[in-house]
Amino acid sequence: MSKELKLDTLLAQAGIKTDEATGALTAPLHFSTTYQHPEFGQSTGYDYTRTKNPTRASLEQTLAAIESADYALATSSGMSAIVLAFSVFPVGSQVLAVRDLYGGSFRWFNQAEQEGRFHFTYANTEAELLAALTEDIDIVYIETPTNPLMVEFDIARISQAAHEKGAKVLVDNTFYSPIYQRPLEEGADLVLHSATKYLGGHNDVLAGAIMTSDAALYEKLFYNLNTTGPVLSPFDSYLLLRGLKTLALRMERSTQNAREVAAFLKDSPAVKEVLYPGKGGMISFKIADEGKIPQLLNSLKVFTFAESLGGVESLITYPTTQTHADIPAEVRHSYGLTDDLLRLSIGIEDSRDLVADLQSALEA
Numbered sequence: 001m002s003k004e005l006k007l008d009t010l011l012a013q014a015g016i017k018t019d020e021a022t023g024a025l026t027a028p029l030h031f032s033t034t035y036q037h038p039e040f041g042q043s044t045g046y047d048y049t050r051t052k053n054p055t056r057a058s059l060e061q062t063l064a065a066i067e068s069a070d071y072a073l074a075t076s077s078g079m080s081a082i083v084l085a086f087s088v089f090p091v092g093s094q095v096l097a098v099r100d101l102y103g104g105s106f107r108w109f110n111q112a113e114q115e116g117r118f119h120f121t122y123a124n125t126e127a128e129l130l131a132a133l134t135e136d137i138d139i140v141y142i143e144t145p146t147n148p149l150m151v152e153f154d155i156a157r158i159s160q161a162a163h164e165k166g167a168k169v170l171v172d173n174t175f176y177s178p179i180y181q182r183p184l185e186e187g188a189d190l191v192l193h194s195a196t197k198y199l200g201g202h203n204d205v206l207a208g209a210i211m212t213s214d215a216a217l218y219e220k221l222f223y224n225l226n227t228t229g230p231v232l233s234p235f236d237s238y239l240l241l242r243g244l245k246t247l248a249l250r251m252e253r254s255t256q257n258a259r260e261v262a263a264f265l266k267d268s269p270a271v272k273e274v275l276y277p278g279k280g281g282m283i284s285f286k287i288a289d290e291g292k293i294p295q296l297l298n299s300l301k302v303f304t305f306a307e308s309l310g311g312v313e314s315l316i317t318y319p320t321t322q323t324h325a326d327i328p329a330e331v332r333h334s335y336g337l338t339d340d341l342l343r344l345s346i347g348i349e350d351s352r353d354l355v356a357d358l359q360s361a362l363e364a
Contacts, residue, residue, distance in 0.1 A: 007066060007178060008248045014062040015241040018054075027058040029238050051226050055234040059241050063199075066178040066244070068185050069211035071218040073225055074237060078174065078194025079104050080230035081208030085170055085190055086139075087228075088220035091117050093138040096167070098153065099124045099335045100146035102194075103324035105172070110326075124335050126153050133158075135165050143172040144181070148284045148319050148343040149336055150275040159187030168217075174198065174310070175282050179251040189214055195240055197310030198281075201250050205239040207232050250312060250348060254281030257314075257354060258346040264355045270362040272340075281346040282309060287362075290340040293318060299364045302349065302357035309345035314354055317343045 005013075015027030022028075030053055035046040046052050056074050063072035075081045082105060097109065099122040112118045121137075123129035133140065140162045144153040159169045170190045171183035177198040183191045193199055195207035212218050225231060232240070262276040265285050270292075275284040287293060297305045303316045307323055317323055320339045324332060332338070346354065 074232040075208035155186035203311035314347040
């Protein structure tokens with residue numbers, strides 16, 4: 001699929017015109033785990049589905065195109081994408097990461113450090129990160145905006161500084177998706193997604209994605225993916241292709257709704273702080289009376305109290321006991337992830353219903 005097409009067109013046409021045999025509009029589902037060789041010494045390009053699958057290949061072509069990448073790999077989850085990305089770097093590599101991270105990322109980073117595989121240094125702010133960026137750093141890892149404090153980092157500035165020191169830059173683009181930022185265009189080396197979230201968009205597929213234009217990195221990534229096997233199944237690849245078609249529309253609607261919800265929260269006397277960068281569907285806020293959190297969560301009717309994010313349905317999450325529970329309390333509190341914080345994933349419902357639901361729960 002040509003990267004020269006506009007993003008909305010790339011998304012709407014995801015997977016089409018890939019079946020020359022029948023002309024099927026939708027990319028066919030290829031469940032076969034193995035493929036016939038035409039003759040001895042010949043291959044159709046597909047030999048064994050762990051290595052390459054036609055449905056997954058269609059998905060990966062789209063994933064590469066929407067992130068302005070030359071290559072993409074679809075994995076079995078967002079965490080498997082992170083683990084795969086780090087697998088191409090030598091044991092003992094020095095990693096400089098943003099402090100505010102998804103709890104699952106921190107959990108694996110902490111395990112990898114305890115096992116002596118990598119050494120991690122964390123930075124709370126962009127200024128701290130740039131100050132800590134020395135020639136000893138091999139990898140710079142950022143979420144932007146961060147999860148759940150919604151802090152934005154300047155990818156272009158960080159990438160330029162990192163490359164001057166000889167470091168590679170990895171960016172988790174799950175929250176903004178290619179609709180609002182394309183890290184490779186800003187100089188990053190690898191972009192990662194929990195495709196379970198906005199790319200899939202319907203809370204019905206577990207998936208991850210890695211995109212890059214660095215051929216050497218891609219060759220290592222592909223080798224390790226084929227060797228270890230955390231590939232995305234054909235059916236999940238099909239679901240993700242289908243979800244991608246409406247990504248632009250979903251992001252536009254969730255952003256519109258989120259702006260209205262954020263405006264309400266900022267005016268609510270029950271809320272002491274709202275963390276929202278102005279785009280995307282993710283909002284965090286700190287409630288004035290922390291003791292009312294259980295009551296608030298139990299009172300909501302439209303919002304669903306659940307983990308995850310990025311679907312068409314609006315969710316509310318309590319990071320302290322859910323997504324960030326594996327981060328020690330003293331660490332969380334040190335950078336602002338306190339026990340009074342709630343995170344919203346705003347869906348595509350009518351914003352008036354979302355605001356009314358929150359208002360009723362906050363005033364209960």
